[in-house]
Amino acid sequence: MGATHFGQVFSAGVPVVGGGNLPIPLLGGKYLFVSSTTGSDGNSGLDVDHPLALIDTAVGKCTDSKGDVIVVLPYHRETISAAAGIDLDVIGITVVGVGQGAARPLVTFDTAITADMDVGAADVTVINIGFSANFADITAAIDVNAVNFTMIGCHFAETAVDMNALIWIQDAAAAASDRISILGCYANVLDAANTHFINFAGTGDGHRVEGNRLLGNWGTMAIGGAGVVTFATCLDNVVYNVASDSDSCINFASTATGMCMRNLCGGAAAQANGITATAMAVAENYYGVISEDLSAILEPVAT
Secondary structure, eight states: OOEEEETTTEEEEEESSSOSSSOOOOTTOOEEEEOTTTOOTTSOOSSTTSOBSOHHHHHHTOOTTSOOEEEEOTTOEEEEOSTTSEEEOSTTOEEEEOOSGGGSOEEEEOSSTTOOEEEOSSSOEEESOEEEEOSTTBSOSEEEOSSSOEEESOEEEESSTTOOBSEEEEOOSSSTTOOOEEESOEEEEOOTTOOEEEEOOSOOBSOEEESOEEEEOOSSOSEEESSOOBSEEEESOEEEEOOOSTTOSEEEOTTOOEEEESOEEEESSOTTOSEEOTTSEEESOEEEETTSSSOOEESSOOO
16 A cells, blocks of 8 residues: 655655554554644644644544554653643553654653653553653652553653652552553663652553663662562563662562563662562572672572
C-alpha cells in the first residue's frame, strides 16, 4: 500500500500497513498529533499541520479498543500541575514522542505533590516521552491503575535540587495493574528524598522491568516493593544508587516469584547488600560498592 504523508516531520511518509517510524493504528484507529509550539486544542489534531496543544485533549478524541496513536511532535512541552493532569483512560492507545535529546517531548510535574499522570485504561503504551519533576516530593508521578501498561524508552529527570518525585511509577494496590512493562528507560534522579523508581506495592502478575538504565538516590529501592507480585521478570537492568540503605537497588518481597537475572548494580550500601529476590529464580546478578575500587560480585552470593 501507499504511504500517508506527514509533511515536514516524516518527509518520506509513514506506511499505512507494516513497518514505518510509528506504531500503526489497529482496527480502524487513527493518528492524532500534539504540539505545544504549533498546536491548538481547537484544531482537529488529525494531521501534522493542525495539531492539538495537549496530550490529554488528544486522549479525549480517542476511541476505546481502536488502537489510536497519539503522536507528540518534537519540542512539545506540557505541564501537569494537579492529580490526573493527564489521564490515559482510553483502552489500547499509544502515546509516542518524536525526537531525541532536547527535541524529545517533555512532560513536567509541578505545583503540588499530587500532580501525576494516571493510567486509567487497559493496554496503554507510552514511548519516548521525557518526564521531569519540578516540585518537591511529588508522591507518585505515574499512577498505573489498569492492566497491560507498557513504557518504552522514556526518560526521567529532575529540574533542580529538591525538585523530585518520591516514586516515579506506582502500581495499583491490588491486582488491578497486572503486567506493567518498563522497558529500555533511563533515569537520572539524585534527590536524597526519593524512595523508588518503580514501586510494586500490590499483588500484580507478570510485571516486566527490563533493559533500563537507572541512576538515582532511592532510600528504599530503585526496583521492587513490598507487594506479593507473581511471575515478574527483572532482567538486564543497570542500577546506580547512591543511597547507603541495604538492598536498595533491587528488592522484591520475600514471597515474590519470577526471574531476577543479569542485572548490574552499584550502590553505597556494603557488599552483598544491593539485591534481594528471595523467592525468585536468580542468575548472574552483580553488585558493587561505588566507593571501592573493586569489581562487583555475584549477588545473591553463590552457595
